[in-house]
Amino acid sequence: MWIRAMMIWLLLVVGAIANGTFRVAFLEPALGMEAAHVVSSLLLCVIILVVSWATLSWIRVPTARQAWMVGTLWVGSTLVFEFGFGHWISGKSWETLLADYNIMAGRIWILILVTTFTAPRLVQRLR
Numbered sequence: 730m731w732i733r734a735m736m737i738w739l740l741l742v743v744g745a746i747a748n749g750t751f752r753v754a755f756l757e758p759a760l761g762m763e764a765a766h767v768v769s770s771l772l773l774c775v776i777i778l779v780v781s782w783a784t785l786s787w788i789r790v791p792t793a794r795q796a797w798m799v800g801t802l803w804v805g806s807t808l809v810f811e812f813g814f815g816h817w818i819s820g821k822s823w824e825t826l827l828a829d830y831n832i833m834a835g836r837i838w839i840l841i842l843v844t845t846f847t848a849p850r851l852v853q854r855l856r
Contacts, residue, residue, distance in 0.1 A: 733788045734799045737780065738806050741845070744776040763835055770837045774844040781848035785856070788849075796850040804846045 748769055756765035790796045815821045829838035 730789050730795065730799075731802070734790075734802055735806070737784045737788060738803050740784070741777060741780055741803065741807075742810065744780060745773055748773045748776060767835070767837060770841055773841050777841070777844050777848050778852070781852045782855075785849060785852045790849060790853055793850060793853065796853045797846075799849040800846040803849070804842050807842065807845055 751772075752765050752769035756768055759765075760768060785796075788799065790799055812823075812826055815826045816823065828834070829836045832839065
């Protein structure tokens, strides 16, 4: 189950990268940076839910506890990737990376993490 869950997380990373590319190429020129960020964040939440719906039975998550554990694994992996890649590979400052968590500034990245965490259990419950 855990290897399959990580394979799906990698698929989510690909979806997030494609979403970011779409945001920069199409949404930002059309909507501006702030509105594009909001639309892109909501779109990524939809991608996470759709991928979860399509793959959860393949992952074989039989219990609610395990669904929450998959969500925790996905969020933890996302944070390690975001801060590790963002800081040490892309060279972004910690301040820049943490700016996406500033809800008061209109940044809704936290919604993506909440969606990532809850998606396995939500999909499991709906099925």
